[in-house]
Amino acid sequence: MTTHSIVDRLHSGEMLLLDGGTGSELQRRGADVLKDADDQVMAWSATANIEYADVVRQVHSDYLRVGADIIISNNFWTTPTRLERIGERDNWRKYATAAIGNAVQARDAMRPDAYVAGGIAAPTLQEGLTPGQQPASDTQHLGVEAHRKEWADHAKLLADEGADVILAEFIAFIEDAVVAVDACAEAGLPVLLGVREIRRDGTMRFGESLADLARALEGYPVDVVMLMCSNPESISVGLPILREAFDGTVGAYANLGYNPTAPLANKRSSKSKEPGESADIIRNTEYYPSRMAEFAGVWKDMGAQIIGGCCASGPEHIAAMQPVVKGG
Numbered sequence: 222m223t224t225h226s227i228v229d230r231l232h233s234g235e236m237l238l239l240d241g242g243t244g245s246e247l248q249r250r251g252a253d254v255l256k257d258a259d260d261q262v263m264a265w266s267a268t269a270n271i272e273y274a275d276v277v278r279q280v281h282s283d284y285l286r287v288g289a290d291i292i293i294s295n296n297f298w299t300t301p302t303r304l305e306r307i308g309e310r311d312n313w314r315k316y317a318t319a320a321i322g323n324a325v326q327a328r329d330a331m332r333p334d335a336y337v338a339g340g341i342a343a344p345t346l347q348e349g350l351t352p353g354q355q356p357a358s359d360t361q362h363l364g365v366e367a368h369r370k371e372w373a374d375h376a377k378l379l380a381d382e383g384a385d386v387i388l389a390e391f392i393a394f395i396e397d398a399v400v401a402v403d404a405c406a407e408a409g410l411p412v413l414l415g416v417r418e419i420r421r422d423g424t425m426r427f428g429e430s431l432a433d434l435a436r437a438l439e440g441y442p443v444d445v446v447m448l449m450c451s452n453p454e455s456i457s458v459g460l461p462i463l464r465e466a467f468d469g470t471v472g473a474y475a476n477l478g479y480n481p482t483a484p485l486a487n488k489r490s491s492k493s494k495e496p497g498e499s500a501d502i503i504r505n506t507e508y509y510p511s512r513m514a515e516f517a518g519v520w521k522d523m524g525a526q527i528i529g530g531c532c533a534s535g536p537e538h539i540a541a542m543q544p545v546v547k548g549g
């Protein structure tokens with residue numbers, strides 16, 4: 222399909238509804254997203270793209286059914302760096318191809334005019350380079366060339382397999398954002414950026430400012446910047462700062478409270494610093510669907526043009542947000 226028009230549609234002021242969480246929804250439906258996890262997730266839901274392909278496609282279909290204009294392929298951590306953690310580094314293309322295929326197949330069957338965003342996540346959690354050290358960017362962890370190549374190769378594969386846009390998401394550091402969008406743009410598709418875990422004061426995960434992010438991105442090929450995987454109130458603080466500083470389209474998709482390793486609560490190793498207390502995957506009942514519809518209205522008024530959900534949101538949340546996002 223001819224999809225570069227997504228940029229034209231956004232430039233004309235149109236609102237687009239994004240899907241909700243996929244990994245958390247897979248887990249809620251019984252798919253194993255925790256292969257080889259102990260205290261931490263490893264490659265998270267990457268392997269589910271093959272082992273639970275039908276569930277992945279059903280989640281995509283359900284988001285399309287409630288009106289999502291954009292679904293994000295389940296490529297979150299089908300990355301070489303993350304799959305290395307379960308001994309599958311050399312198979313990353315197999316999982317990445319399955320993930321984008323599941324999304325394209327669901328889209329073609331359910332709603333051919335919707336967009337598939339090939340969604341790739343930052344490859345590390347930016348822990349210190351050695352235990353106890355300050356958090357380090359992906360660029361520091363991998364080196365700029367290897368980091369760049371990880372994004373570029375993945376984006377190229379997703380473009381070749383039918384993605385309409387590339388979404389570089391779960392980014393925490395400004396320098397990583399610059400590398401990611403520049404590398405992803407090599408695939409020749411529009412590039413969307415998702416910045417993760419905005420703090421209550423509207424700063425980025427490790428304290429950098431969204432205004433500095435916008436300045437750093439000047440001249441780089443990024444069409445949309447979205448605040449993601451953050452709690453809804455933090456997005457409401459950060460969004461006006463981003464809107465003021467960034468010339469392109471802005472958007473938002475919030476984390477409603479997700480505890481991915483909850484099923485391992487009773488199996489954790491003693492080295493865990495934060496042992497889970499609860500086996501509940503969804504941690505928060507505060508952000509029920511109609512509450513998220515209210516947030517959607519607030520973010521729309523703040524200038525967000527792409528709005529959806531991240532972890533712990535499901536089709537019921539997107540259904541509730543739909544009339545607010547798409548209504549006049």
Ligand SMILES: [Zn+2]
Pocket residue numbers: 449450451475476531532
């Ligand atoms: Zn999330």
